[in-house]
Amino acid sequence: MPLLLEVNQASKIFGGLKALDGVSMEVREGEIFGLIGPNGAGKTTLFNLVSGALPVSGGRIFFRQKEISLLPDYRICRLGIARTYQNIRLFGKMTVLENVMVGRHSRTRGGLWSTVLRLPGDQAEKVRSRKIAEEWLEFFHLLGKKEEKASNLAYGEERRLEMARALATEPSLLLLDEPSAGMNPQEVRDLNDLILKIRRQGKTIFIIEHNMRVIMDICDRIAVLDFGQKIAEGPPAEVRANPRVIEAYLGREA
DSSP: OOEEEEEEEEEEEETTEEEEEEEEEEEETTOEEEEEOSTTSSHHHHHHHHHTSSOOSEEEEEETTEEOTTOOHHHHHHHTEEEOOSSOOOOTTSBHHHHHHHGGGGGOOOOHHHHHTTOHHHHHHHHHHHHHHHHHHHHTTOGGGTTSBGGGSOHHHHHHHHHHHHHTTOOSEEEEESTTTTOOHHHHHHHHHHHHHHHHTTOEEEEEOSOHHHHHHHOSEEEEEETTEEEEEEOHHHHHTOHHHIIIIIHHHO
16 A cells, blocks of 8 residues: 555654654555554654644654645645544534534635635535535434534534544545544444444544554554554554553553
């Protein structure tokens, strides 16, 4: 599979603390790549570097062989990387449909004057954006609630809505930061099915998870962080049997 994302010796320093220390990994097109590790291992920090929420302190990051290490988040989004967050970030007073249409902003070309003057091109973009947003809502079984306020959704529905909004940006790479957090067992099983279905839509998925059932069931490969360093990488069965992983992560869970 072609290389999609390359993280090369990435580091992030906050004050004098190294949150990430020379981490390298590759994500290939079409795979589901998992990232695990104890709390504070640096997982979300890595996502923040890849998505442009934070600049790297050292090392380089490439997406489709283009360096994105110091690009702002909106430019990285336009290149084809979208993400969700560990703590859900929805616009509660906006409708479900409006939340997803916000995700279309990075793919629209109309400016202020085209909106004010109601130019034909702007109206056509709005129609297309609404169509794409509704398609993703249908995909996540939320189309029937498109006119409801996002704040009225159940927790699992909020998680799905955030994923729908991210996918509305038309990414090649989807970053999922603990998507199963707070879900019950049935919701987790449904989530697994949805993630596999997203992959079948031609998306590559990079996922952080504490739920080992999710990671072991759906990931092609897994990397493990501990204290800001990568301690293992490989297929699920190989990582699960790694003594360093058992000590640093799986053993603590047990």
